Amino acid sequence: MTELTPEQQRVLDTATDQPPVVVDRRTDATYVLVRAEVYEQLTRKENQPSEPADREVPEGIRSAKAALRRDLPRLLADRRTRGKYVCYHKGERVAVGKDYVSVMGEVVRRDIPEEEYIVARVRPGAGSDEEEEVDRTFVELDQDSA
Amino acid sequence: MSLLLDRSPFSDQAGEVVVRGERVRVRANQIILWVSLTPRRVTAPNPMAVPFPVILDTGHSHSLSIRERHVVEWGGLRPEALPRVGHIREQDNRIPLRSANIWVHPNERGERERLADRSPHLVEAENGIAVYPTGDFPRLPILGLRAIAENNLVLKVDGRRREATLRTPIRWWPFS
Numbered sequence: 363m364t365e366l367t368p369e370q371q372r373v374l375d376t377a378t379d380q381p382p383v384v385v386d387r388r389t390d391a392t393y394v395l396v397r398a399e400v401y402e403q404l405t406r407k408e409n410q411p412s413e414p415a416d417r418e419v420p421e422g423i424r425s426a427k428a429a430l431r432r433d434l435p436r437l438l439a440d441r442r443t444r445g446k447y448v449c450y451h452k453g454e455r456v457a458v459g460k461d462y463v464s465v466m467g468e469v470v471r472r473d474i475p476e477e478e479y480i481v482a483r484v485r486p487g488a489g490s491d492e493e494e495e496v497d498r499t500f501v502e503l504d505q506d507s508a
Numbered sequence: 509m510s511l512l513l514d515r516s517p518f519s520d521q522a523g524e525v526v527v528r529g530e531r532v533r534v535r536a537n538q539i540i541l542w543v544s545l546t547p548r549r550v551t552a553p554n555p556m557a558v559p560f561p562v563i564l565d566t567g568h569s570h571s572l573s574i575r576e577r578h579v580v581e582w583g584g585l586r587p588e589a590l591p592r593v594g595h596i597r598e599q600d601n602r603i604p605l606r607s608a609n610i611w612v613h614p615n616e617r618g619e620r621e622r623l624a625d626r627s628p629h630l631v632e633a634e635n636g637i638a639v640y641p642t643g644d645f646p647r648l649p650i651l652g653l654r655a656i657a658e659n660n661l662v663l664k665v666d667g668r669r670r671e672a673t674l675r676t677p678i679r680w681w682p683f684s
Contacts, residue, residue, distance in 0.1 A: 419592045462632050463551045470549055476591045476607070481548070482634055483658075495597045496638070497569045498645065 422478030426450035430489030513674035514617040539564040548607040553628040559613040568652030572637040593636040605636030
């Protein structure tokens with residue numbers, strides 16, 4: 363913990379309704395001095411904006427992924443399923459096929475709602491819930507301004 | 509074997525393409541493909557779809573990245589119709605992955621903008637397409653290396669001729 367300098371103490375003592383602002387001259391970054399209780403109140407979870415429901419993966423898709431992860435070692439070990447496409451509806455495997463279109467055909471035939479299934483190829487990492495870090499690249503060079 | 513890109517030229521000069529009446533800049537040395545999107549359960553191309561351009565970028569590590577605005581205005585789809593299947597992280601941003609099928613509309617041999625009278629080719633995006641809800645990235649949608657790899661496609665870039673060819677693999681075994 364860093365102690366306040368006498369000058370900062372004086373500023374705090376004279377502060378009225380606005381918290382004092384301090385500046386780091388090296389970077390010009392500004393900081394607001396507030397009491398720890400105020401900071402805790404501001405950062406409390408219920409004061410944070412929650413993500414709208416649409417921003418999350420539907421429960422049916424999450425359970426389908428979990429079921430695939432659960433079965434994956436067995437699916438990879440079996441040459442009849444390794445490399446094939448599988449469809450999981452919630453927690454249950456409902457189709458296995460050589461190609462994506464035929465498995466999707468089964469999804470349509472069963473009229474499985476969009477938010478309740480996944481179709482994936484049986485390979486290591488299938489059904490992963492990990493949020494992969496991707497590289498965007500797409501750096502554009504405008505020759506006109508060069 | 510199907511040709512998705514048939515000796516599509518890429519110029520050393522910037523140019524423009526027109527998408528639904530909108531003029532879009534294509535910079536020098538950018539390989540363009542024309543695609544359309546359908547919801548995942550639609551496994552036939554939409555005959556009414558108007559294809560839009562994407563940049564083929566092998567340095568991009570996802571399958572397709574696109575702005576929400578382009579999904580709506582160019583793809584003709586509401587993002588809510590494409591359920592979220594996960595997220596990716598990119599430069600401290602959490603980007604939603606939405607399920608969709610990508611259809612690549614083949615070009616006429618040697619033509620960048622004239623499309624061939626052949627059926628579009630389905631390119632699966634098993635982990636979903638990345639839909640950027642806000643901001644101005646990507647300026648044009650990007651088809652990344654993941655799409656090429658996961659669909660077993662073969663990309664050939666001929667630097668001398670300034671042409672790119674993207675195709676499905678040649679099947680030597682007639683019964684496979």
